[in-house]
Amino acid sequence: MPALLATLPLLMVLLAMALLHWRAALAGAAGLGVALVLVWAGGVLDGPLLAGVALEALSSTATILWIILPALVIFELQSRVGALERLRAALAGISDDRAVQALLIAWFFGLFMEGAAGFGTPVALAAPLLVGLGFGPVRAVALALLGHAAGVSFGAVGTPALAQVEMLGLAGTTLSGWTMALHLLPMVLLALGVMRLAGDGPLSRRQAGLAVMAALCFALPALALAWLAGPELPTLGGALVGGAVFAMIVRRREAQAPGGGWALADLLPYLLILALVLATRLIAPLQEALSGLWLGWEWAGYSGGIAPLYHPGSLLVLGLVMAAVATGRQAALTPSLMAALRRLASVALALLVMLMLARLMVHGGLIAQAAEAAAALGLLWPLLAPLVGALGTFVSGSATASNILFTEFQAASARALDLPLAPMAAAQGAGAAIGNAIAPHNIIAGTATVGLTGRDGEVLARTLAPVLAYTAALGLLLWLVVTLAG
Numbered sequence: 001m002p003a004l005l006a007t008l009p010l011l012m013v014l015l016a017m018a019l020l021h022w023r024a025a026l027a028g029a030a031g032l033g034v035a036l037v038l039v040w041a042g043g044v045l046d047g048p049l050l051a052g053v054a055l056e057a058l059s060s061t062a063t064i065l066w067i068i069l070p071a072l073v074i075f076e077l078q079s080r081v082g083a084l085e086r087l088r089a090a091l092a093g094i095s096d097d098r099a100v101q102a103l104l105i106a107w108f109f110g111l112f113m114e115g116a117a118g119f120g121t122p123v124a125l126a127a128p129l130l131v132g133l134g135f136g137p138v139r140a141v142a143l144a145l146l147g148h149a150a151g152v153s154f155g156a157v158g159t160p161a162l163a164q165v166e167m168l169g170l171a172g173t174t175l176s177g178w179t180m181a182l183h184l185l186p187m188v189l190l191a192l193g194v195m196r197l198a199g200d201g202p203l204s205r206r207q208a209g210l211a212v213m214a215a216l217c218f219a220l221p222a223l224a225l226a227w228l229a230g231p232e233l234p235t236l237g238g239a240l241v242g243g244a245v246f247a248m249i250v251r252r253r254e255a256q257a258p259g260g261g262w263a264l265a266d267l268l269p270y271l272l273i274l275a276l277v278l279a280t281r282l283i284a285p286l287q288e289a290l291s292g293l294w295l296g297w298e299w300a301g302y303s304g305g306i307a308p309l310y311h312p313g314s315l316l317v318l319g320l321v322m323a324a325v326a327t328g329r330q331a332a333l334t335p336s337l338m339a340a341l342r343r344l345a346s347v348a349l350a351l352l353v354m355l356m357l358a359r360l361m362v363h364g365g366l367i368a369q370a371a372e373a374a375a376a377l378g379l380l381w382p383l384l385a386p387l388v389g390a391l392g393t394f395v396s397g398s399a400t401a402s403n404i405l406f407t408e409f410q411a412a413s414a415r416a417l418d419l420p421l422a423p424m425a426a427a428q429g430a431g432a433a434i435g436n437a438i439a440p441h442n443i444i445a446g447t448a449t450v451g452l453t454g455r456d457g458e459v460l461a462r463t464l465a466p467v468l469a470y471t472a473a474l475g476l477l478l479w480l481v482v483t484l485a486g
Contacts, residue, residue, distance in 0.1 A: 006369035009035040009357060010405060014391065024401055025346070028353035035357055039364035052302035053363055057355040059297070059304030060166050064159065064400070065348055066306070066313030071156045072340035074269055074320050075117035077332045083266035084113075088129050094247050099207050101133050102198035103214045106147030107191065108243035111218060114148040115236030116270055118156030122148035123446040131450050138455060139197060141446040142462035145437040146194050149467075150187045151222075151235035152399045152433035153179050157273070157312055158231035160399040161429055164407045165231065167358070168425060172230035178426035180226035180234055182386075182481075183433075184219050186473040190434075191215035193466045213249065217242035229281040232312045237274055240267075265327040273319035280310060302363075354404045362408050371412035381417060382482050385410060385424060386474035389431025390467065394439050402432035419482045427478045434470045437463045 009031040016027035039045045078084050091104040109129075110122040123144040130140035154161055154176065161179060165172050188211075195211035196203055203211070222238025229237075280290055287310070296305025308314055324330045361367045374381050388410065392402025407428055414424040436442055443456050443463075452459075 002369075004370075004373050006038065006361075006366040007373065008038065009361060009366065010370070010409070013354075013357070013405065023346075024350040024398065025353050028350060028357055032353060032357045032360065035360050035364065035366060038366060039360060042365065044364055048300050049360075049363060052300055053356060053359045055297070055299065056302050056304050056359045057352055059306075060163075060355050060359075061348065061352045063166060063304075063306050063311070064163055064351060065344065066311060067157060067159050067162060067316065068347060069340055069344055070313055070316035070320055071117055071159070072343055073333075073336050074316065075121055076336035076339045077320070077324065077329065078266070078269070080332045080336060081329055084125060086263070086266055088125065091243075091247075095250050098134065099195060099198050100210060100250055102130065102135070102143055102147075102194065103191075103210060104243070104247070105129050105133070106143040106194055106198070107214050108218065108239055108246060110144055110148030111151040111235055112239035112243060112270075114151045114155040115157065115234075115239055118152070118159060120442060120445050123442060124449050127446050127450050135198070137447070137450040137452050138458045138462065140450055141443070141452070141459045143194060143197055144446060145442060145459070145463050146190060146197065146466055149434050149437040149470075150183050150190055151218075151239065152393075152436045153183065153429045154222075154226070154231050154233070154235040155399065155433075157236060157277075157316060158233070160403050160432060161231035162312065163400050163403050164425055164429055167404070167407050168411055168421070170422060170425065173227055174422050175425055175429070176231040176234060177223075177227040178422045179429045180219075180223045182423070182426050182430045182474055182477055184223060185477065186434075186470045187219050188212055188215040189473065190466060190470055193469075197462065210250075214242075214246055217246040217249075229278055232277045232281075232315075233274060236270060240270060240274065265323075265329075268327060269320055269323035272323050273316060276315045276319050277312065280315065350398075350401065351404070354401055358404050358408055367408045367412045370409055371416045374409075374413035375416035378417065379479070379483065381413060382419065382424070382427070382478040383475040385413070385427045385478060386431030386434075386471050389428040389433075390435030390438075390471050393432045393435030398439075399429070399432035399436055402435065403429060406432075420485050423478060423481050423485075427474060430474050431471055434467050434474070438467045 012034045013027045013031035016022040016030050036045065088109060091109050094104055095101060105126050110126045113122040113125055126144040127140045130143055131137055152160065161176055165175055191211040191214050192208060195207050199207060218238045221241040222234040225237045226234040280286055291307045291310040293309050294305055294307050297303065324333050388406050389402055392405050393399050407425060410424050410428040411421055414421050438460060443459050447456055447459060
């Protein structure tokens with residue numbers, strides 16, 4: 001089978017979503033149908049293959065959903081008790097400078113909400129507040145899209161990266177460390193772009209300094225958390241720590257009174273989750289005890305499983321329940337769970353279909369054949385690898401979906417070219433993250449929150465150039481890494 005023909009299922013998904021505007025589940029089903037035909041034509045389609053693929057897909061879907069569900073419950077509960085609104089208002093009250101307010105809301109609040117909840121919540125929450133602060137609707141949505149994009153690799157308490165870990169079996173700290181390292185320099189450029197978009201003229205020295213400071217305040221703790229703790233905390237923890245440091249510096253420079261309106265109870269779920277994940281990842285005896293319980297299965301060469309006590313979803317549930325009881329908000333748990341379950345159904349179906357496609361392409365040999373096409377580019381391939389991730393998010397609206405679609409392809413390409421696996425997988429995750437800022441799904445959702453109609457193209461025009469520049473910088477950094485490693 002020609003190598004390019006093996007990529008047809010992936011192209012089917014991309015075209016169905018980008019041109020026909022199909023939902024992810026339907027586009028994935030179309031791609032799955034094409035893959036079944038190709039595997040059948042290759043003479044390897046049989047009952048055990050289909051059963052094994054289905055079992056692995058179901059197992060991985062359950063593992064990922066156990067992260068998504070509690071993350072959604074936390075978001076729903078925090079919304080119901082007014083915590084998110086109080087946190088936004090407190091940030092807006094830190095400074096009267098619109099440029100600083102843009103960084104606090106679009107950058108730190110957006111990154112915080114991405115790390116805590118993901119799934120479009122940063123744009124939906126940040127864009128209306130930016131409009132309320134005086135930014136035009138188009139500019140507000142563009143700021144919200146760009147401001148949180150670099151943290152999408154570890155959004156929803158690490159869901160996109162954990163999907164990669166599930167597929168590749170890499171150590172979580174290795175993958176997250178490389179991903180965050182690739183983000184570091186482009187993230188500084190992105191912060192400068194956000195600051196430029198927030199103003200009306202060229203950047204002043206002061207504005208450039210604030211942007212670089214904001215980028216480093218987030219990136220440095222995020223990088224440390226990525227290497228030390230793994231994929232769950234870089235965005236959430238980096239935004240919490242970095243936002244607090246940035247706010248203190250700004251208040252001292254401007255002699256501004258501390259912003260009020262929020263209480264420790266509003267931050268308690270996130271602080272407890274931060275503490276639980278750090279404890280279970282950094283305290284060796286605790287890590288060994290919790291990860292030692294493994295519920296797994298294996299059948300005819302196919303396998304899957306979960307460490308229920310060590311899984312981030314279990315820690316999210318524990319942190320959520322502890323915080324709700326400690327703050328007297330437990331009455332909001334049940335309605336929040338019901339609201340999250342209603343949102344989960346469509347996510348679950350899309351995940352299952354996409355994972356079935358990915359596993360069929362792996363076990364049916366299509367991924368290995370598709371990697372031959374990438375291998376033909378030789379060492380030029382790393383320059384383009386992040387673009388694949390961004391393209392996947394552009395059409396699916398989800399970095400997790402992009403990673404599920406293309407991680408195995410990136411891994412097979414790395415093996416075909418004898419390139420290090422971790423940086424290549426990290427480039428997929430980093431490219432998928434920045435692609436979030438140009439995904440039509442996210443743009444449409446953002447414009448809807450500020451009352452824009454028919455102006456989605458204007459928003460895309462504001463975000464496209466920064467995304468392309470970011471992707472190019474990722475590709476150049478990846479090329480340097482693999483060249484030096486070789």
